[in-house]
Structures are given as structure tokens and as C-alpha cells.
Amino acid sequence: MSILVNKNTKLVVQGITGRDGSFHTGKMKAYGTNIVAGVSPGKGGQFVHEIPVFNTVEEAVKKTGANTSIIMVPAPLAADAILEAADAGIELVVCISEGVPTLDMIKANSYLKKKGTKLIGANCPGLITPEESLVGILPANIFKKGNVGLMSRSGTLTYLMVSLLTSNGLGQSTCVGIGGDPVAGLYYQDLLQMFEDDPETEAIVLIGEIGGDAEERAAQYIKEHITKPVVAFIAGQTAPPGKRMGHAGAIISSGSGTAEEKITAFEAVGVPVARRPVELPDLLKKQMKK
Amino acid sequence: MSILVNKNTKLVVQGITGRDGSFHTGKMKAYGTNIVAGVSPGKGGQFVHEIPVFNTVEEAVKKTGANTSIIMVPAPLAADAILEAADAGIELVVCISEGVPTLDMIKANSYLKKKGTKLIGANCPGLITPEESLVGILPANIFKKGNVGLMSRSGTLTYLMVSLLTSNGLGQSTCVGIGGDPVAGLYYQDLLQMFEDDPETEAIVLIGEIGGDAEERAAQYIKEHITKPVVAFIAGQTAPPGKRMGHAGAIISSGSGTAEEKITAFEAVGVPVARRPVELPDLLKKQMKK
Amino acid sequence: MKIHEYQSKEIFSNYSIPVTNEVLCYNVDEVKAAVHKLGLPVVIKAQVLTGGRGKAGGVKLAKTAEAAVEAANNILGMDIKGYTVEKILVAQGVKFNKEFYVGLTIDRNTKSVIFMGSKEGGVEIEEVAKDNPEAILKFPIDPDLGMTPFMARKIAFALFDDFQLVKQASDIFQKLYKIFLEKDASLVEINPLVVTDEGKVMALDGKMNFDDNALYRQSDIELLNEPTEDERKELAAKESGLTYIRLDGSIGCMVNGAGLAMATMDIIKYFGGNPANFLDIGGSSSPQKVIDAMTLLLSDKNVKVIMINIFGGITRCDDVARGLITALDEMKVDIPIVIRLSGTNAEEGLKIISERNLPTVNSLSEAAQEAIRLCKACN
């Protein structure tokens, strides 16, 4: 199994004719992702990497049966692209675009909830089910099929973690970059539950960051609902308060949202937290043996 | 059983301190409706007919467990009152107010759908389950407990029909005035299904009007989903086209929405239509014997 | 409430929707000035608050100033479905190669504003709807989202092939929805929306109706109201809490409730009579309302008999009876009255009536038959 994306994923790329869209379409296709369509208003009828381009998502869905969408359009257009995907009946939308206004994302999330559409992102690297489907901009070569589910608010830090896992013989079921924006789609809780329900996932890695209380809430959720072993890492343990560290979500102020609080919250519910990335694979192995 | 209102109905009256609100609260209470609260902003702490008044619906619900609301506030405030009821967790909202702007009702209905709240009206006389609960401004004395479910877009015409039913020994399970506005809450289909599912209802009377295609859709729904006998009446058989007959819904233009089309639609699915009100009880009895 | 084409297009123009250059004229001198200003050719269009002006000859293309004057002379004063043409719109002639229909209205089934579009514009859209319903595309607009860019684009791609036109059209569609919402419209139509020879998408006509229930918050729209004499009567009635529509029969009806009023008219017709009006005195029951209603009925010279049908609910029959007595005391009523009272306080009402020796009947059918009999007796 795995979660969210797999061999049945039929992907439509919104913004396929753009520089990034075209480039990553090539990468995803090379990985084996089943990309059935692209969308770019006014470019309908063209082909990108031999993939047909349509004017609207609705048309793409009707003609190709696409069920998943990846969005790589400029930030001011991203929320509308998300709405278009949901309106067209797409089940999972992955929004890579960075810099989407927060109020746009609030509006979009409300509509998605009504339509029952799932969203990853915005401002995220996407997700991958190794050897099945890459829907995102993650560097495919570091992933390996296996039984560890991973979720992260960060991009390159995830790659570091994954390469550590892979080099330690710990393959992955699905790895999801949930993005660092103040208002994101699927969040730790949602993914924790999906990994819990996924028979292919045996253990879960949660990579968090300073700012907000998402990790604290995740810890609470783990305590109440998750039976599989979970190991965590929190970036920003030494970040000074009140500084914005690149992700809109990674801001600590007024003594809440610090790494220390998050680490305490996890350890209080029996989730070990690696102090350095390199410690994580061993921690995970220990938990899995229990 | 019956539908929508019964002995378990705990009613809050929004606009209880107004002229109409106070008057009909008295009437409903006299009939035996379990009115637990009133709402009128700034009048919290007062009593009307010995019923406690609160400033907000939320407070009324928290303090009294109200589950149903009737709205008798001026039209410009009615949609907001509906939203307030839904926000407070009310299950059924009955909006009597007449003259509510259509766009307000569109917004309200969208929110109600999201919250799973049911709405009757606006611009309707409300509903009654005889001998159990009157939530509306219908003249209680003409109703009699029984097994006929009735729904109508009109007010006084309903009273005429009900008095004909009652004087012919045909008591009612529940009678619902759905209102004549272009955008209303529960509609024929919704109520048909509820009556179909209600063991106490043995036959259904549908009173329609010219304008729109609600009756045609109801006919289609009856054909596909309703097994109980249904009899109908359509007002406006002789109304000239293009004239607005008092209800926003009752307008016929461009050859659609005429009484003749509606009658044809019903008869095509085996629903007899009385040409005059006085014919209806016999038609109904005949159908019930089948 | 309806407004004229030129008013609708003024609103469009305020929202930056391209419309033709045009001038409203009340007389031939103004038409001459308008032609001078706009250049030739021009289109002269009757401004009346009803449809079908094209068939009635109320729209003329003029290629010369003389033709424009002649057309204006013909159209001004023309009668179109009972409306006299007092204003004409002189619009710059535009060369176009394609006509579309777009409209927004309320859809009671989806409980939303619905956008309609058709490639078969320029003709009566009702006929397209009847003959070729698939030619009219319908898009319900989610009230929480409104007309998003993607939705406007989706609609535009369904109508136009060229992306340059799609961009212009989707911009117009978003603005039309904005107008609909901000003005509390019940109908917004452009027929035809054209593509000019220069490749510009433009509204050649415009139609807007408004939600009467929302006029209280649309004072600028309310100012545009131009009721006909009949409508003025209906409006005055509404201000007294009455809904009145004049018809062409001779039996004046006074009923409480719209549905019952329609059913009453139906019964009269059923027995071969002809109602003179639809008159709903509404829910509350002040005697004054009955007096106002009687005044209204008696002001129609066609009325030969008055038939009163009241089903007391909120309305109390004794109130109605008292109002009726007062009315009879105050005004000269020399035509027969048939009265049927039932429901709340009917007995008290009937007692009051009977003290005046007025005839009462028990059922609606009886009332209608009696009214028809009396009506025939008058002739």
C-alpha cells in the first residue's frame, strides 16, 4: 500500500509549460510517475515531455481520468489553481508553489474541506512513494522502498534524513513534505493516522521545526491514536527567538513554539527525539525492536 | 413519529420580544409547544410569556438545550439570525420572516449545508405536528392528529386544504409550509423522503403553485423514490403569464412553470391532481384505498 | 424591478465592461446631435421595460443621418406591448463576426447564482432554450467562492476558441458576477455579447432585473424605478401591505394569502367567471387594510361584483368583517358583495356581517358561483 500516492496515481501537472513545471515533469516522468496530463490555459493541444496539455483541469480530468494534481504556478495564481483542481474532482492536490498569501490558503482549505479534496502544501517539496510514484520535487535517488513513513515541514532537511535512513537500511513507505506555511493542507495528525492505517508502514519519522504548536498537537495525537513506533527530530533547537527562519511557520516568539518545548512534548508521550540528524536511524531501529 | 417537530422539540424563538414574535410565542405555547427560550439581543434576562430571553442563540442553547429555532425578525436581519442558529448547533431552523433578500438566503443555505442544519422557509407559515408541536403561525384549531403528511408552498391555501382534510376525517401527521421564496430551505424532495420514511405517515398531500419547476422535480422524485400514495393540488391554473402573484416563486414566464405543465407532470407519474380544493379529500381517500 | 438597456449598460460600463458608445435621446434633435457625436452608422433602439422590441420594429440600423432621424421619428411614441416609447438609445454601429448570449440568474435547485452561456446569441434565448436546450451551458457558482478566475476561464473556454477572447470574456464574466452580487440583481443578461472585427469582446445589449426584497439596501437602483400606471397602483397597494395585480375580468377578489388568492381565481374561472384582479391582503388583519383593499377594488371600473374569501389564521375574520363594515360606511358601494369567512373568529365575523344583511356563503365553490350569478345579473 503506502499512503496518498502509488501506482494508481494519475497525475496532472498544473503549470506544466512553465520553467519549473516542465523541468520537474521530466524528473517525475523519468521516475515512473504516471503523468497523464498537463494544464496551462491557452496552451491546450500542446505536448510537454509527450504529455498532452489542456486548457482547464476539468478537461484534463474528463479526457485522462487524472485523480491527483501537482501545482507549479506562480504564487498569486496558486490558490485559484487549487480550487480549480478541487472543482474538477481531483482527490489529492500537491501545491509546490512558494509564497502563497495566507488568506488565499484559508479560503482554499475551506472549499477543499467541503469538496473532500486532500491538499499537501503549499510551499512544500511534495511526496514520494519510492519505486511507485513521485509527486514533487524531491531528489528521487535518495529514496528506497521500505516500511518507514516520514513526514516533515522542511525540504532539504528531509533529504538529509532520508539519506541517513536509506544508508542505514531503513527504506520508506511514503515520505511527505507538508510544507512550512502558516496554513497548510494535510498536517501531522492527518498523516499520522494514514500511516497508522497503512499496513506497509511499520514506523513513523516526524521531522518538525520551531514555531507554532503543530508538534505539540502531533504528540498529543500520537498518545491518543498511534500504536506504531514514532521517532522525531526538531530543527531550530538553537534559533534565537523572534527571528523568521525562512519558513513562515518557523518563527518563535513569546516563549511558545521553541524546540525545547516540542522535544519535551514528544518525550512525554514516549516519542524519542534525535538531537542530531545522525542519531535518528539508530533511535528508530531501537524503537522498532521494542 | 411524524417529521421534523414533535414532543422532543425544544424551541427557541428568535425575535421573541417583537410584536409578531411575542404574539405567536403565546399561540405556540398555548398549543403545547415546548418553548424553552427566546432570543433578543440586549433583552437578555427578561421574560416573555414566562419564557426566559437571552442575548444570543448560543447562550439559549447552552442554558436550555434548545434544538429548534423559529425566526420572527425583520427581513434584513433574518439571514443573520439563521446563521446564528446554525452556528449555535440548532438542528432545525424555521424562518417565518418575509422579504429576505435572495442572495442572503443563498449564503445562508450554503452555511447550513456545511453545518448539517435543516431550514424551513424563509417566508413560510412554519409547520405543525398536530397535538405535539406547533412551530409557526398556522391556525392550530384546524389541524387534527392523523396519518396524512402535507407540504405546501402557500399559507392560507394550506389552511383551506387542511380544514377540508380534517372535516373529511383525514387527520395529519405533520404539515409543512415550505414557503414561496426563490431560494428556500427544505424542499418537496427532502420532505417527500421524510414522509416516506415516517411510519406514521400513510399518504402525502403536495400543494404546489405556478412558477419554477419544483413540482416537476417533485413528480420525478415521487416516481423514483416514493411508494406511499401522493395527491396534489396546483394553485394558479388560470394565472396570466409574466405576472408575479404575491410569492416570489409564483411567476410564470416563457411557457415554463405553468399549472398545466405541473399537473401533467404529476399525472404522468400517477399522482392525481385535484382541480378544485374541495375535490382533494376524495381523491386522497381513493388513493389510500388502492 | 427592471431597468432599461441604457441603464444596465451604464452599470456595466462602471465596472469596466466594454459597451458600445451611445447616447440616450428623448427627441429628434438629440438624435441628430448624437449621430454627429458618434459617427455613422448608428443603431436606434427603443428603451422600454419589456421584451420583444425587435419584433415590434423598435430597433433600426441607420447608415445616414436622415435614416437615423426617420428611424427615431418612427420609434419615438411607438407602442410596444402597452409601453409607449419615450426614450431611444442611439448607439455606435459596431462590426462584429460572432454573437453570444450570457446571463446570470438565481437557480433554486442548486441554491446559487447560475451562469448561463450560449454560442447562439443575438436571438431570443427563450426560443433557444425550448428548441435546443443543450446549446445553453449552465454553471452554478459556489456562493462561498464566487466567480473565481478559474471558473470564469472554464466558462470562457466553453464558449470561445481563441485565448485572447477567453481572457477578455473571463474578465467580463467575473465583473458580471460582481455586479450581480453588489447590486442584488435577480437577472443580468448580455444578448448579444459580440466579438468585433477588431477582436474585442463587447456588450451590445444589456438587461438587469433586481431583487425587490433587497431594494432597501440598493438606493441607487431604487431611484431608477419607472413603474407603469398599473405598477404604480401595485406599488401603492404594496405600501398598504396589499399585493394587487390588475387583470381584465369583472369579479373583484379580496383574499388573504397568495396561494388562496390564486386558488380563488382558479375557482372563478372553473365556474366560467372572470376575475378582475389578484388581491392578497396578506397575513396581519388591521381593518384599515380591508378599507384600502375595498378602495382599490372600487377604483377599477370593470369590477361588477366583489368576492371576499378569507381563511382566518393570523388574519382574524372579525377584524376583516369590522373593516368591511367601516368601508361600507365610509364609501359608496353600489355593487353586490359575496362574502366567505372561515377559520379564526369566523363566527364573530359572520355575526358582524349578518347584522348588515350582507350575503354570506359557506364554501369557496358556492361563493364563486354566487359571484358569477350576480355578475351576469348586472349586465
Place this chain on the structure above:
Amino acid sequence: MKIHEYQSKEIFSNYSIPVTNEVLCYNVDEVKAAVHKLGLPVVIKAQVLTGGRGKAGGVKLAKTAEAAVEAANNILGMDIKGYTVEKILVAQGVKFNKEFYVGLTIDRNTKSVIFMGSKEGGVEIEEVAKDNPEAILKFPIDPDLGMTPFMARKIAFALFDDFQLVKQASDIFQKLYKIFLEKDASLVEINPLVVTDEGKVMALDGKMNFDDNALYRQSDIELLNEPTEDERKELAAKESGLTYIRLDGSIGCMVNGAGLAMATMDIIKYFGGNPANFLDIGGSSSPQKVIDAMTLLLSDKNVKVIMINIFGGITRCDDVARGLITALDEMKVDIPIVIRLSGTNAEEGLKIISERNLPTVNSLSEAAQEAIRLCKACN
């Protein structure tokens, strides 16, 4: 992006939210004129883009013109958390009997704008949040409904007892939400919102932050931006596609990705070192970016060692290596560099680097330890 109190209150005032009469002043002469205009007493308030001015002595009540001048003299030029006071706000003194806190911000859990209100206004709300969290009421606002009248009233009834105050407050709450939406705010606060002795609800203070991602459509807000020197550097970096935050250590970091950059800083600290900055060169990998990043690092005189940590994904390690070589060719770099490359095209990158005899390391821990060693060697 943050703006000053006086700017926030100008926006409030544009939306008809009652604020105190006040004048912005840059010098003592202007303060005298302001006092003359406003009358006494006045409150003199430092305008700086940071909190805690009250504790720092940046807010003074003055009952005489002399006291106002003295307060202005004291406050102008004052340093508050590294910000120099260049503007002061002279506000009419208002007598009030109750202070409230109201604020709107983004709630990531409900994915909505959340309204916060407290009867314990006038004090630092963070302390209330810590000591007595129940004293802060929270109301998530449904994005499809917005701040409806009933919701504003519900909130107001939770804070105020008197219906006259409820009406004023709920009006203000609706306007605050409107401001939040229309200006793409990320925070709107009034602390305190007071009830004056005359029974008027009024904003005595105002604070607004904005969503940086939305500034492109808020040009009027963007004009209000007053970055500090550090922030200017950060902004310039951002224009080159870099996210840069200056810190006070001596190990200059260049990393791709925010999370990895934070983790890199964590590792440096873990082994006892001190990062000089947070520097994220982002996803795409043009050599120019590396050059810009090197320039930025070298402009900080505290930097003793440069540590480069790249995990190639979108970023290609060979691009980074090439950029680095160009940078070294173009600029004088006389401090040691520790390089760790991994991921996409790491081998090619390492090859390019090794041709220059630059030291490379294999793991992040090793890199941090080496950087710390070199740093110590420099002292």
C-alpha cells in the same frame, strides 16, 4: 511586515473605528504645536517597530505643556531594543474606566482567522496568555461567512455587559475583520480598547502586521515599510533569492533549505560553536546565487570561517561548486572554508572543489567540528 502604531490607527480611522485625536511628531516644536491643537493632558508615545516600549519608558502622560516637552525630549532618540526613536505620537489624553484586549490573527489549527478578546486589556497580553489563558477568549471566524453581525455580537456580549457598548464593540469587530481581510494582515491588535467615561468604545493603541506573501497586492501597505539596517540586508538577500538572518557568532553558514540551515546551526552549537548567520540559498542552483551568498557572508566582519552545507535536490552540487570557484576567483577570500556536498551531482561537485585543493568533509557533524576547530585556530 510591521507598521507603527500611528499608521495602524490611521487605517482604523479610515474604517471609522474610533481612535484618539493625535499628531505624529518628529521634534519638540511639533510636539508644542500638537499640544496646542489637542489640549491637555496628552500622552507621548515612542513609535518604534518593536514591543516593550512601555517598560523602556517610551510612553509618558503629560498634564502640562512643559511636561509634554520634557517627555518628548526624553523619548526622542531613546534606544528601545536596538531601535532608535525617531518619531513620537502625541495623543489626546482620554479618561476611561475599563481596558480590553482584542486581536485577530491566523490560526493554523482551524485554518481560519481567529478573533481573540480579553477583559484583561492594557497589560502585555503574552503574560495573560501564560498566567491565565482562560482570560483570553478565542473565536475562529468561518472564512465563508466572515465576521457576521451575530458573531461580532456574540463576541461583544462575551466581553461587555452593557448593550450600548455591545453595539459599538460589535461594529468595531466587524470593521477589524474587514481590515484584516482587505489589507492581508497577519495580526491586528487593539490593546487597550477602552470604554471612555463618556461611554464610548475607542482604540487607544493599534498594532498591525502583514503577510509578506501578499504585499505584491498591497502596494499602499508596502510603502509603509521601514526596514532596519539588518532587515535591509535581509531584504536585499531575499531579492537575490537568499534568506539571510544575521546572528552574533563567527561561523558563517551557507545552506540550502530552511530546515537544513536550522539543523546546521543546531549542530554547530551542539559541538560548542557559534553560527554567524542563518543563510538559506533556496532551491534553485544558479552559480550567481552562491556568489551573492559568499559576498553576503564576507561582508560580516565577525565571520571567521565559512561552512557550506549543501544537500543536492533541486540544487545541484556541481552548480554550487562552480559558483564557489567563481566567487573565489572574483573576490579575495582570506578565511578558511569547510565544504560538505551531498545528494544530486555531489561527486561532480566534489571533483571541482578538490581541483582547487579546498577541504571537503563527509558528514554534517564532521563539517561542524572542523569549522569550530578552524575558528578557534583563528583566534
